Amino acid sequence: MNKEKTFIISVSPHIRSEESTPRIMWSVSVSLLPAIIMGAYYFGPHAIFVLSLCIVSSVVFEFLYQKTLKKDITINDGSAFLTGLLLGMNLPASVPFYIPIAGSFFAIIITKQLFGGLGYNIFNPALIGRAFLLVSFPKLMTVWTEPSASFIKFDALTTATPLGILKEEGYSKLIEIFGDKANLYTHLMLGNRAGCIGETSGLALLLGAAFLFYRKYITWHIPISFIGTSALIAWIFGGNSGLFSGDPLLHVLSGGMILGAFFMATDYVTSPSMKSGQILFGTGCGFLTMLIRLKGGYPEGVMFAILIMNCFSPLIDRGFKSKIFGAVKKK
Amino acid sequence: MGFSVFKGGIHPADKKELSADKKITEIAQPQKVVIPLSQHIGAPCKPVVTINQEIKKGELIGEPTGFVSAPVHSSVSGKVILIIEVPNVMGRMVTSVVIENDFKDEWTLLKDNPDYMKLSPDEMKEKIKNAGIVGMGGATFPAIVKLSPPKEKPIDTVIINGAECEPYLTSDYRLMLERPSEIIEGLKIIMKVLGVSNGFIGVEDNKPLAIESLKKVVSDSDSIKICSLHTRYPQGAEKMLIKAITGREVPPRALPMDVKVVVHNAGTANAIYEAVRFGKPLIDRVVTVSGEGIREPKNLLVKIGTPVSHLIEECGGLKESAVKIISGGPMMGFAIALLDMPVTKGTSGITVLTENEIVHTEKFGPCIRCGRCIEACPMGLMPSMLSVYSERGFFEGAKEYNLFDCFECGCCTYVCPSKRPIVHLIRLAKTQVKP
Numbered sequence: 001m002n003k004e005k006t007f008i009i010s011v012s013p014h015i016r017s018e019e020s021t022p023r024i025m026w027s028v029s030v031s032l033l034p035a036i037i038m039g040a041y042y043f044g045p046h047a048i049f050v051l052s053l054c055i056v057s058s059v060v061f062e063f064l065y066q067k068t069l070k071k072d073i074t075i076n077d078g079s080a081f082l083t084g085l086l087l088g089m090n091l092p093a094s095v096p097f098y099i100p101i102a103g104s105f106f107a108i109i110i111t112k113q114l115f116g117g118l119g120y121n122i123f124n125p126a127l128i129g130r131a132f133l134l135v136s137f138p139k140l141m142t143v144w145t146e147p148s149a150s151f152i153k154f155d156a157l158t159t160a161t162p163l164g165i166l167k168e169e170g171y172s173k174l175i176e177i178f179g180d181k182a183n184l185y186t187h188l189m190l191g192n193r194a195g196c197i198g199e200t201s202g203l204a205l206l207l208g209a210a211f212l213f214y215r216k217y218i219t220w221h222i223p224i225s226f227i228g229t230s231a232l233i234a235w236i237f238g239g240n241s242g243l244f245s246g247d248p249l250l251h252v253l254s255g256g257m258i259l260g261a262f263f264m265a266t267d268y269v270t271s272p273s274m275k276s277g278q279i280l281f282g283t284g285c286g287f288l289t290m291l292i293r294l295k296g297g298y299p300e301g302v303m304f305a306i307l308i309m310n311c312f313s314p315l316i317d318r319g320f321k322s323k324i325f326g327a328v329k330k331k
Numbered sequence: 332m333g334f335s336v337f338k339g340g341i342h343p344a345d346k347k348e349l350s351a352d353k354k355i356t357e358i359a360q361p362q363k364v365v366i367p368l369s370q371h372i373g374a375p376c377k378p379v380v381t382i383n384q385e386i387k388k389g390e391l392i393g394e395p396t397g398f399v400s401a402p403v404h405s406s407v408s409g410k411v412i413l414i415i416e417v418p419n420v421m422g423r424m425v426t427s428v429v430i431e432n433d434f435k436d437e438w439t440l441l442k443d444n445p446d447y448m449k450l451s452p453d454e455m456k457e458k459i460k461n462a463g464i465v466g467m468g469g470a471t472f473p474a475i476v477k478l479s480p481p482k483e484k485p486i487d488t489v490i491i492n493g494a495e496c497e498p499y500l501t502s503d504y505r506l507m508l509e510r511p512s513e514i515i516e517g518l519k520i521i522m523k524v525l526g527v528s529n530g531f532i533g534v535e536d537n538k539p540l541a542i543e544s545l546k547k548v549v550s551d552s553d554s555i556k557i558c559s560l561h562t563r564y565p566q567g568a569e570k571m572l573i574k575a576i577t578g579r580e581v582p583p584r585a586l587p588m589d590v591k592v593v594v595h596n597a598g599t600a601n602a603i604y605e606a607v608r609f610g611k612p613l614i615d616r617v618v619t620v621s622g623e624g625i626r627e628p629k630n631l632l633v634k635i636g637t638p639v640s641h642l643i644e645e646c647g648g649l650k651e652s653a654v655k656i657i658s659g660g661p662m663m664g665f666a667i668a669l670l671d672m673p674v675t676k677g678t679s680g681i682t683v684l685t686e687n688e689i690v691h692t693e694k695f696g697p698c699i700r701c702g703r704c705i706e707a708c709p710m711g712l713m714p715s716m717l718s719v720y721s722e723r724g725f726f727e728g729a730k731e732y733n734l735f736d737c738f739e740c741g742c743c744t745y746v747c748p749s750k751r752p753i754v755h756l757i758r759l760a761k762t763q764v765k766p
Contacts, residue, residue: 014662271700273715
């Protein structure tokens with residue numbers, strides 16, 4: 001018997017599950033791949049350029065911050081990569097190079113690191129990055145390239161997003177542009193429409209979301225309450241001919257709702273921890289999105305809706321605590 | 332009969348296949364035994380032997396000093412050579428009696444009484460008390476205390492815990508396979524002592540052979556039911572077991588007796604039977620020696636006080652890859668540094684883990700608020716908040732999140748993707764504030 005051998009002493013439990021934060025972050029990044037492919041297909045090489053620049057600058061900013069402040073370097077955990085990727089997916093393909101860099105700076109340094117780094121940020125970094133860009137560079141951030149589906153055409157035409165058309169010219173004009181309803185939905189599912197790089201293809205995003213459901217990284221609570229509330233409000237109040245004449249499917253598939261509901265609102269750090277609280281959170285996101293879309297100045301409201309609800313997450317967590325085993329319900 | 336399931340819990344790889352088919356074998360006695368005088372929750376015993384005293388197997392060596400206490404007996408015959416302080420698995424120093432074995436194996440007071448069921452409850456209790464029986468699942472609460480509920484707490488149900496939800500451990504499983512009638516007799520004794528007519532034995536449904544083995548023995552008795560339970564850690568935790576079998580929820584900080592239930596472990600039932608029928612004190616127990624780091628996993632019948640190194644030798648020794656030795660199972664057991672640590676009444680297993688089986692993390696990340704721990708907590712707590720409060724030193728804040736309802740099962744820590752030592756932080760907080 002080997003008497004000299006020393007053994008590890010640590011507290012129980014002595015076994016751990018396979019799951020880890022880096023694994024979750026990288027898996028979410030992978031799940032976005034179908035949407036990235038569709039974005040690149042419709043918006044060309046510049047889309048890839050924007051995405052890459054966002055990712056690289058996010059990771060570099062995180063590295064520089066941690067290096068400067070002599071903190072542990074955590075760029076391998078995939079969190080900064082994912083923030084950069086999500087920021088890029090929320091940008092129009094036509095933006096100049098300094099837009100991704102400025103957005104990444106705001107997302108990583110201001111929103112994430114200055115609040116204490118991963119786990120301590122109140123707001124979704126990628127969305128704050130985008131909100132900062134939208135209010136600082138409103139022109140550049142609303143130039144939408146017409147999807148071309150040709151990788152070599154550089155002088156892409158600009159056009160309006162479906163929600164923009166809906167806001168400015170109305171539902172009938174939108175149907176006229178796309179031909180008929182079925183054609184409109186098909187374009188929205190495939191991603192053949194103007195919009196941010198990663199938000200246009202509903203089908204590709206749902207494919208990625210299915211993967212996250214399969215891995216149990218997200219649950220239905222936030223996305224379904226988000227989308228359900230939006231669809232309900234769109235159906236009741238979204239139409240031109242009185243109540244219950246809206247087109248819920250149009251509202252769900254256009255703008256950034258699928259991307260927002262499945263990939264942004266579900267961010268662990270900035271959403272409530274309890275499932276019951278998550279339903280309230282998702283419902284609030286849906287309500288605010290439709291309020292902005294139908295009554296606000298912007299054609300799209302997903303980003304601001306999620307950011308506003310982010311502020312409420314700590315409050316919701318205080319209100320929705322878990323039920324202790326054996327505790328008698330107060331009547 | 333359907334059984335309700337508690338919320339939360341986890342499904343770790345149970346690795347029971349390593350030792351499940353290994354029959355209980357009695358190992359050779361060691362040269363000397365080190366018997367701690369505190370192997371139970373409660374007041375330590377005071378030694379009643381002196382150095383150089385010749386003693387027989389089963390002779391009293393430590394006398395209880397309070398109601399919540401249990402006497403300690405010699406597990407071998409021989410000579411007392413030392414009375415010293417020895418660290419226990421939790422690192423506390425415990426007065427221990429070291430006995431040199433003369434290998435004569437001379438018993439002191441063993442006498443078979445086949446009519447033991449005719450004894451009065453008080454006579455039975457006396458025998459159980461004198462035998463020094465404690466909860467053998469690991470909690471080591473003196474059995475006699477559970478069998479003496481105060482008058483204002485009537486008991487209507489006795490449950491024998493055969494869930495054995497801890498991964499790797501198979502000692503209770505083997506007992507249920509090899510000694511089913513002894514366990515059932517033990518249950519009948521407990522039922523008689525408490526004047527109860529409802530007896531249950533709860534076994535997780537990943538042990539069908541144990542269920543079958545027990546069912547064969549009770550077919551003629553209606554008042555005892557064998558319950559097949561969902562396999563999910565921590566099904567064997569007292570509160571979860573009671574919920575599964577009776578549907579009753581033990582309120583926060585209350586005891587099973589508050590919902591009219593008494594729970595004893597399968598091994599304890601066996602010991603109670605032996606004590607009441609033969610007058611045999613608790614001087615040996617079944618210990619599972621398992622894990623990928625041991626050459627031949629086994630279930631051993633071991634004398635209390637036998638050093639762990641002796642068990643490991645009996646199992647072919649350690650593999651080169653062994654990095655961690657645990658007294659108990661991997662979820663709630665204690666890592667030990669010294670292999671001369673003795674087996675005590677609460678040692679249900681020795682688990683030897685390799686680098687592959689443990690995720691040894693010196694560094695842990697921040698809480699990313701994913702909520703996995705909240706989902707996994709069988710007590711319905713929010714371990715994420717507890718760990719963050721404790722980490723920052725806000726122990727009073729942790730208290731508001733029901734700190735003291737945590738029984739440290741480890742589910743939260745098992746699932747945490749940031750590898751946070753949540754249970755450790757909770758234990759820390761518990762030492763910093765009053766309940």
